[in-house]
Amino acid sequence: MTERGSNDLEEQIDQLQKQKELLQFKCRQAGKAILELEVIKNSLVKEVDRLSEENDNFKTLLEGKK
Secondary structure (H helix, E strand, O other): OOHHHHHHHHHHHHHHHHHHHHHHHHHHHHHHHHHHHHHHHHHHHHHHHHHHHHHHHHHHHHHHOO
16 A cells, blocks of 8 residues: 555544544434433423313313303
């Protein structure tokens, strides 16, 4: 292998290493975002359940006044 060919290979390896590190970083960011969205989703599900129960209670009160 010529010196130039060796340098090309080293450059490719370096570029691939940098790409791998970037992808690992992006995966960690995505994982963190997923966990944060799970927390928000769970909170919203609880709020919807609470509002649904409140709505049912309100309907029951209205029906009792008829």
